[in-house]
Structures are given as C-alpha cells and as structure tokens.
Amino acid sequence: MTLMIEISNLLHSYPDGTPALNSVNLHIGRGEFVVIAGRNGSGKSSLVRHINALLLPSGGCVSVNGLCTSQKKHHPDIRRTVGMVFQNPDSQFVGMTAEEDVAFGPENLGLPPSEIRELVEMSLETLGISELRSHSPRSLSGGQKQKVAIAGVLAMEPECIIFDEVTSMLDPFSRKEVLDTVKRIHAKGTTVIYVTHRLEEAMNADRLVIMDSGRVVADASPRDVFLHHDLEKYGIELPPVVALSLMLSKAGFPDIGLALTKDELLEALCP
Amino acid sequence: MSIDVRNLTFRYDRGTSLEKTSLEDVSLSIDKGEFVLIGGEIGSGKSTLVRHFNGLLKPFSGQVTVDGMAAHEKKVKARVGVLFQFPQQQLFGRTVFEDVAFGPRNFGYRGNELDLQVHSALELLGLGKEIYSVSPFRLSGGQMRLVAIAGVLASRLDYIVLDEPFSGLDAENKKILLSALRHLNSRGTSVIVVSHRMSDLLSVADRVFLLDQGNLVFGGTPAEYVKHAPSHLPEITCLMKELRRKGFDVRGDIFNIDDAFSEISRVLNTKEAVRR
Numbered sequence: 001m002t003l004m005i006e007i008s009n010l011l012h013s014y015p016d017g018t019p020a021l022n023s024v025n026l027h028i029g030r031g032e033f034v035v036i037a038g039r040n041g042s043g044k045s046s047l048v049r050h051i052n053a054l055l056l057p058s059g060g061c062v063s064v065n066g067l068c069t070s071q072k073k074h075h076p077d078i079r080r081t082v083g084m085v086f087q088n089p090d091s092q093f094v095g096m097t098a099e100e101d102v103a104f105g106p107e108n109l110g111l112p113p114s115e116i117r118e119l120v121e122m123s124l125e126t127l128g129i130s131e132l133r134s135h136s137p138r139s140l141s142g143g144q145k146q147k148v149a150i151a152g153v154l155a156m157e158p159e160c161i162i163f164d165e166v167t168s169m170l171d172p173f174s175r176k177e178v179l180d181t182v183k184r185i186h187a188k189g190t191t192v193i194y195v196t197h198r199l200e201e202a203m204n205a206d207r208l209v210i211m212d213s214g215r216v217v218a219d220a221s222p223r224d225v226f227l228h229h230d231l232e233k234y235g236i237e238l239p240p241v242v243a244l245s246l247m248l249s250k251a252g253f254p255d256i257g258l259a260l261t262k263d264e265l266l267e268a269l270c271p
Numbered sequence: 272m273s274i275d276v277r278n279l280t281f282r283y284d285r286g287t288s289l290e291k292t293s294l295e296d297v298s299l300s301i302d303k304g305e306f307v308l309i310g311g312e313i314g315s316g317k318s319t320l321v322r323h324f325n326g327l328l329k330p331f332s333g334q335v336t337v338d339g340m341a342a343h344e345k346k347v348k349a350r351v352g353v354l355f356q357f358p359q360q361q362l363f364g365r366t367v368f369e370d371v372a373f374g375p376r377n378f379g380y381r382g383n384e385l386d387l388q389v390h391s392a393l394e395l396l397g398l399g400k401e402i403y404s405v406s407p408f409r410l411s412g413g414q415m416r417l418v419a420i421a422g423v424l425a426s427r428l429d430y431i432v433l434d435e436p437f438s439g440l441d442a443e444n445k446k447i448l449l450s451a452l453r454h455l456n457s458r459g460t461s462v463i464v465v466s467h468r469m470s471d472l473l474s475v476a477d478r479v480f481l482l483d484q485g486n487l488v489f490g491g492t493p494a495e496y497v498k499h500a501p502s503h504l505p506e507i508t509c510l511m512k513e514l515r516r517k518g519f520d521v522r523g524d525i526f527n528i529d530d531a532f533s534e535i536s537r538v539l540n541t542k543e544a545v546r547r
Contacts, residue, residue, distance in 0.1 A: 039441040040413025087439070088357070142313050168439045169356070171313040171467040172503075197441050237442035240470070240507050240528055247532045253539055262510050269535065270517040 001029030004065060004160065004191055005051055005082075011059030012046055012214075020046045022214040023060070030159070033183075033192045035202035035222075038211035039235030044195050047211065048162045051193065052082040064160075080109070083158035087165040089149040090138070098140070098148045099124070099133040105156040123151040126188075127181055143174025150181060160191035167201065175201075199231075200239040203260050210234055227258055241265050272303035274324055274342075274351070274430060274461075278333035281319055285331065293319045295485045296333070301463060301478075303338075303429060306456045308493075310469040310503055311482035317465045318356070320482065321432045324463070325351040337430070349378055352428040356435045358419030359412065367393070367410075367418050368403040374426035392425035393418075395451045397444075413444045420448065430461040437471060449475065470505030473497070473526045497524045507531050 005028040012021040021043050028034055038044045049055040050062045053069040064081055067074040083105075086092060095101030102123055106116045124130045127147045132140065137148050146166055153161055163182060167175040179201055186192040194205065199222075202208045208225045210218035212234040218225050225231070226242055238246070245259035245268070259265035281294040294316045301307050311317045322328040323335045326343030335342040337350055352374070355361060364370025371389045380388060393403070396417045402410065407418050416439060423431055433452075437445050453475060456462045464472055473479070473493040481489035481500060489500050497508045504512075505526045511534070512523045521534045 039443055040439075041411035045412075165439070169435075173312055232442075235441050235443040237445075240505070241510065244507070244510075244528050244531055244535075247528070248535060248539075251532070251536060253536070262506060262513075265510065266513055266517070269514060269539075270519055 001031065004028055004030045004032075005193075006063045007047075007050070007060070008062075009060035010047075010050060010057050010062060012043075012050065012055060013058045020214055021050075024214070024216055026209065026216060026219070028160075028191065028193065031186075031189055031191055032207065033186045033205045034194070034207045034209060035205040036193065036195045036209045036211060037197055037199060037202060037236060039197065042211040042234070043214040044211045045164055046214075048084070048164055048193060048195055051160075051162060052084055053078050054084070080156065081158055082160045082162060083153035083156055084162045084164065085146075085150050085153050085166050087168055089142075089145040092149050092152070093137040093145075096136060097134050098129065098137055098151075101137050101148055102151045102155050105152055109156060119155045119157065120151075123155040126154060126184065127151045141174070143170050143177055146170060146174070146178055147181065150178070150185075154185065158190070160193065161185065162193045162195070164195045165197070167196065167198070197236065198239075199236065199242070203239075210236065223258060223260065226260075272338050272429070274301045274463075275336045276300065276320070276323070276333070277335075279320070279323060279330050279335060280332045281316075281323070281328060282331050283319075293485050297482075297485075297487045298333075299480055299487060299490055301430075301461060303461050304456070304459050305461050305477045306452070306475060307461070307463045308469060308472045308476040308479045309463065309465045309482065310467060310479065312467060312503075314484075315482040316485040317482050318434055319485075321353060321434060321463065321465055324430065324432055325353050327353065350428055351430045351432065352423040352426055353432045354420060354423045354434060354436065356438070358436075359415040361419050361422070362407045362415060364407060366404045367398070367407050370407050370418060371421045371425050374422045378426055388425045388427060389421075392421040395424060395454060396421050397447045413440050416440060417444060417448065420451075424451065424455060428460070430463065431455070432463040432465070434465045435467070436464065437466060437468060445471065467503075469496075469503055470507070470526060473505065493526065494524055497526050 007024055007026040010021055010024040013019050036044045053075045056070060062069045064078045067078055069078060093101055094104050103116055103120050106119045124133060127150060129147050137145055167178050183204060202222050205222060208222040209216055218229045231238060241259055241262050245256055245265050248256045256268045259268055276297055276299050279294055279297045283293050309317050323342055325348055329343055337347045340347055362370055368389060372385055375385055375388050398417055407415060452462050476493055479493055479496045508526045511521050511525045514521050515523045521538055525531050525534055
C-alpha cells in the first residue's frame with residue numbers, strides 16, 4: 001500500500017500552552033478505511049484537523065502525499081487532496097439549493113462548467129439525493145443535510161475524505177444511510193478517515209485508532225483492539241453486543257469468543 | 272401537578288403551500304416527579320411536541336396545560352425548562368459561572384443562594400472549580416454541553432425537558448449526565464428526555480412515549496415497551512427475541528446488557544448441566 005498520510009511526533013498546544021496532541025505517530029496508506037475514536041477532548045478532532053492543514057503543528061510534522069503542512073505553499077494542494085465533513089452540516093452550507101451547494105467546491109477549483117455539471121450529477125447520485133437538488137439545504141432533515149454536505153466534498157474528488165463525527169446528530173436510520181454511503185465512497189477507492197465515539201460504526205474499518213489525552217493508545221484491527229485493550233479505561237463504551245460477548249466468554253463460556261455483530265453472537269450461541 | 276396534552280395538533284408553515292402537519296391529535300400526560308422518555312426518529316415530531324410544554328409553540332388545535340395553566344402563560348416559564356439539541360448554541364456568558372447563573376438570576380435568585388445553586392449544578396455534572404472563570408467557548412464540545420445543561424439544572428424548575436442531550440457526549444459524560452438527572456428526579460423534578468437512542472434510558476425511565484410521523488404510537492412502561500413496541504427496540508432486545516425464535520429459552524423482554532448476561536448464562540448453565 002502506498003503511504004499517503006504521514007504524521008510524525010506531532011505536537012499541538014493550545015494558545016495558552018496546554019497540550020492537545022502529544023507526540024502522535026500515525027501512517028495512513030492510500031485506500032485505507034481508518035476509524036479514529038476517543039472520549040470528548042481526547043484530541044481526535046484536533047488530530048484530523050492537522051491532516052488538511054486547518055491546524056498546524058506546534059512540533060513534529062504532518063505530510064500528505066509527501067507535502068508537509070507546515071509549508072504554506074502546499075496548503076492548496078493538501079486541501080484539494082483531503083476533504084472534510086463536519087458534525088453539524090448547517091454550519092457548512094453556502095448555496096440556495098442543494099445542487100448549488102454541491103457545485104460550490106468544484107466551481108472554486110476553476111473547472112469548466114460541463115465538468116462541474118458532471119461532478120455534481122455524480123455526487124448527487126452516489127449519495128442518492130438527486131431528487132433533492134432544487135431543495136433549499138435548510139429545509140432538509142438532518143440526515144439529508146449531512147448527505148448534501150458529503151456530496152459537496154465528494155464533488156471535488158478528493159483522494160481522502162475525513163468524516164468528523166458526521167452521524168452524532170442523526171437518528172439510527174439516517175445514521176445507517178450515511179454510514180453506508182461512507183462505505184460506498186471507500187469502496188470506490190477513496191481513503192476514508194472516520195472520527196466517531198460510537199464503535200458500532202468501526203466494525204467495517206481496516207484499522208481502529210484509539211486516542212486518549214492527546215496520544216494514540218491503540219492502533220490495530222477492530223477485532224484486535226477489542227480483544228487486547230481495556231477501552232473503558234479510555235472512556236469508550238463498547239457496543240452492547242461486543243460487551244455481552246466478552247462478558248460471556250470471560251465468565252466461563254470461552255467458546256463464545258468475541259462477537260462484533262449481533263449475527264456473530266447469534267451464530268456462536270445457536271450454531 | 273402535571274403537564275397535560277389534549278388532542279394537540281400542530282402544523283408548520285400554516286397557510287402557506289409548505290404547510291405540513293407535524294403533530295396529529297396527540298394526547299398524553301406527564302406527572303410531576305416522573306422520568307419520561309420520548310422517542311422516535313428525526314422528523315417524528317418529538318421536538319415539536321416538547322416545544323409546546325413551555326409555550327415556545329402554540330397549538331394549532333387542542334391544548335397543553337402545565338399544572339392547570341395554559342403552557343404559553345408567562346408563569347409557566349418558571350416551571351418548565353427546555354434544553355435544545357445543540358445546547359452549546361445557548362451559551363453566551365463571559366465565564367462559565369456567569370452563563371450558568373443567568374437562568375436562576377432571571378428567576379429571582381440572588382447572592383449566596385444563587386452561588387450555591389450554580390455551584391451545586393456544576394458539581395453535579397462533574398465540572399470542577401478550575402473552569403468557573405473560564406470562557407465557555409474555550410471548553411471542549413462535551414464540556415460545553417454540560418455547562419449548558421448546568422444552566423437549566425441550576426434554575427430549579429419543576430419540569431426539565433432535554434432534547435437529545437446525549438448526542439455528542441462520550442460514555443463518561445453520558446454517565447455523569449444520567450446520574451445527575453436521576454439525582455434531580457429523586458428530589459422530585461420531572462425529567463423529560465427526548466432521544467432517538469432509547470436503549471440508554473429504558474432502564475431509568477418510568478414511562479416511554481413513541482412518536483411516529485406526528486402520531487403517538489406507544490405510551491407505557493419500559494417493560495411494556497420492549498414487549499409491544501412496533502419499532503426502535505434496543506439491539507440487545509432484538510438479540511434476545513431472535514434467540515427465542517431459534518429455540519434458545521431466554522426471556523424476550525430484556526433491554527440491558529447485565530440482564531441479558533445473566534439470562535444467557537442461566538440457559539447456558541442449564542444446557543451444560545443437562546449434557547452432564
């Protein structure tokens with residue numbers, strides 16, 4: 001796998017000197033699906049904001065495709081490579097209609113109108129929201145708004161998209177829809193960095209990275225992280241099924257083992 | 272003493288082409304001292320419903336009363352506090368202390384009594400003295416939410432309504448908030464929580480209401496809910512129900528991990544004993 005994002009000994013301090021990130025090392029390859037989880041204030045949002053140069057290192061280095069974020073001349077390239085979707089879509093809308101909003105990014109890249117039209121079509125289609133094109137983003141539901149926001153980032157065809165707690169304001173149904181979209185985008189080859197504190201959403205990831213007090217405290221496959229780390233210590237709640245399967249296997253029913261999903265646990269209990 | 276909703280119907284954008292029914296003939300009553308969970312998907316009308324409890328919205332038809340008074344009367348505001356979904360947007364104080372003190376000060380508390388209420392609310396939510404003089408906008412997202420919630424708790428209202436208070440809070444802060452709410456409830460405050468994540472609260476709520484597309488489709492105890500509710504069952508309940516269907520003899524009305532654990536262990540142990 002080609003290395004895409006390289007974070008070495010990253011330090012970040014707030015203006016008053018309190019450290020937000022403390023010697024973070026993280027390498028992400030092209031096409032990976034990495035979930036970053038951690039309690040409120042663990043540094044996960046600060047970390048990902050370094051990847052598209054919204055924050056700059058107080059020490060150490062962050063580079064994207066070999067371009068270092070501490071050099072300002074690289075910022076346009078880096079931001080073109082790495083797109084970002086935030087928690088609250090309301091704060092990101094600029095267009096009068098969903099379509100205009102999605103077109104805003106590619107317009108700013110200075111692309112010819114025919115290409116813009118194509119990119120907007122493709123993005124609306126991938127998100128399954130073509131019929132919402134002429135709606136005002138503000139009149140949409142939470143899940144629909146978040147999809148418009150994602151389409152807007154997708155239309156710029158970034159190589160990597162960071163999703164920063166994009167589902168935390170959504171109901172279970174919209175959450176699943178948005179998560180399925182993220183998986184689809186990843187399947188098409190985009191590198192995905194997905195920040196959440198709901199580990200249910202990490203099951204399909206290649207890697208699960210756990211942050212605590214500004215440090216990376218675990219970095220492995222979701223299965224290995226659940227088996228070898230005490231996540232409660234880091235203020236992270238295990239998904240109910242995972243917690244139940246671990247309780248059972250530790251309490252004298254070792255055959256049950258770790259189950260990541262309800263179906264896995266059903267299979268273990270009623271083979 | 273109760274909040275009574277009788278045949279409440281509400282429409283957004285009344286008289287325009289966008290007119291949309293948001294609540295349809297909803298009736299329910301919440302007694303003082305109850306811990307109530309109102310669930311349903313986004314767009315089901317739950318936020319619209321609770322905005323009637325302190326008169327932020329006026330019924331299109333039907334009525335909403337609080338302790339016998341129409342909910343939009345000014346006096347009701349001192350009884351019902353509503354905390355919105357993005358409480359951090361309700362922050363505006365220069366310091367955390369000032370922000371939390373705003374509510375109780377408006378309700379006439381002054382001096383030592385005011386101090387005491389602000390302190391106890393912040394303490395209840397695990398927020399230490401070191402942040403009292405900090406600007407609320409310097410805090411992390413989770414802490415900002417807790418500060419906004421402290422403002423409502425400090426106002427000592429009879430009914431507090433929280434709209435999706437857990438979204439965006441991590442496991443630890445969720446626990447802190449939940450135990451704060453239980454504490455207030457044990458002192459007699461009615462706690463009304465609007466949430467689409469019902470599994471977190473089924474173990475603590477006295478009663479559960481479920482809305483679907485503006486209609487009230489369920490009202491009853493948590494135990495009745497997991498037995499009869501048409502949808503929105505916690506994953507653990509689904510698991511237990513599916514196990515039953517596969518002939519695994521566990522109870523189907525379980526909604527928390529600890530009960531599921533003892534129930535499954537019981538059955539596994541019996542199976543083991545039979546095998547021997």
